[in-house]
Amino acid sequence: MMQNVAAVLLDGVHPFELGVVCEVFGLDRSDQGLPVHDFAVVSAEGPVLRTHAGFTIGGLHGLDRLEEADLIAVPASDENVTRTYPPELLEALRRAVARGCRVLSVCSGVFALGAAGLLDGRRCTVHWRHVDALTRAYPRAIVEPDVLYVDEGPVITSAGSAAGIDACLHLVRQEYGTEVANMVARRMVVPPHRDGGQAQFIERPLPASPCDTVGEVLEWMERHLDREMTVEQLAARAHMSPRTFARRFQQETGTTPYRWLLRQRVLLAQELLEGTDETVESVAGRAGFGNAAGLRHHFLRTLGTTPHSYRRTFRGPTPVL
The missing domain is CATH 1.10.10.60 (Homeodomain-like)
Structure with missing residues (x-):
């Protein structure tokens, strides 16, 4: 069962992407008979972290808290595309997957999973702006650019910010059934399932070229x-x-x-x-x-x-x- 959930943060974490995970797994909705998770926010880089919006977050758990988790979520953070990840975090993610824990990335959080070697040979996705960078950084990953999320159990990856909601609700649906997922979505005032993929949100101006002849x-x-x-x-x-x-x-x-x-x-x-x-x-x-x-x-x-x-x-x- 997916009872124990941890969101692991890096410096420069994006508040919305963190909020998505907190909203789905961190709120007590027992008044509606919905599942309640043992939810924790974990720091991978010290006791106080700066967010992308400029404020700080403290009171965070250490990486040892990941050893108990059934699901580990990695929200987007600044410079995820180019940063060096703490070796302790990468090892913790590898151990977690090895013991059967599921890991979920929201947007650029997928780069942490790639650095841990968890994308090798697996289908995955990311925000359309980062598709080329992810493909270059982890050539053994099978990057699907036009989808909202990919469940390649035990690794689940999602595209841009709101696609994290889709992936989280997918996990709820998978774990507890459609009725529970629909109730959570209704509380959040979001659709329980979105049609299509992120292709419809991609800006694709045709590349400029001299076109001397044509x-x-x-x-x-x-x-x-x-x-x-x-x-x-x-x-x-x-x-x-x-x-x-x-x-x-x-x-x-x-x-x-x-x-x-x-x-x-x-x-x-x-x-x-x-x-x-x-x-x-x-x-x-x-x-x-x-x-x-x-x-x-x-x-x-x-x-x-x-x-x-x-x-x-x-x-x-x-x-x-």
Whole structure:
């Protein structure tokens, strides 16, 4: 049973990520018949720690408290990507996993798990801003960039701040069942489960490039995203053979004409869903997807969510038109 829970902190801990763990596992909700955990906050670096917000936290347990834990949570902290971790912490995490304890990271806390060797050969995730750094730092980890959390028991990793809530509720659901997880979520006023992944939150401006040869064609494509386009048509506009055009396009943009066009269309659809009251059918037409079914298909493949869900997330309820 997951009765004993410890959150282990490093200097510069992010209060929100710590608060997520405290909210799910540290509050007494016995008045509703919900499970109560033996919860402790542990310091990996001295009796008083500075938080990312500037205030300090004292009265913390020592690392020996981790020896009793059934779940150890590692919230995000400053400089997790580049810092050196205390050897005692890394050894404590390794011992914990070896005896069957589960470990959970929130956002950049995953780098501590990587430093302890707990990501080797395992699927994991992190906030989209840190995906490349995590992949470089721990090449034996299997990084999944577009999900909210990964349960690769006994190691659970979550993406950005709020994804820690998703991962914590997943653990509650796994341990105590759906009804308990739903009750905890209701108390927190959050959804018990979110659809999609973090792909829908990623800012992905296309990289700038000189595009000496295909630049004019790119500008034309951006102005006419609602039109049907083939490589043959684009090549003719660039006064090249289709084969030469495709090769030059790849060299100058780093991707194929189809993928470039698809990404531009998805970006336009995102902008229209966020900033206008147009129907999904209208957005699909303007963005070059033809109809709502086509837009839905590509949204699910690219962002892991539907146009309606995306609009609700970033703009609020869809207006009645």
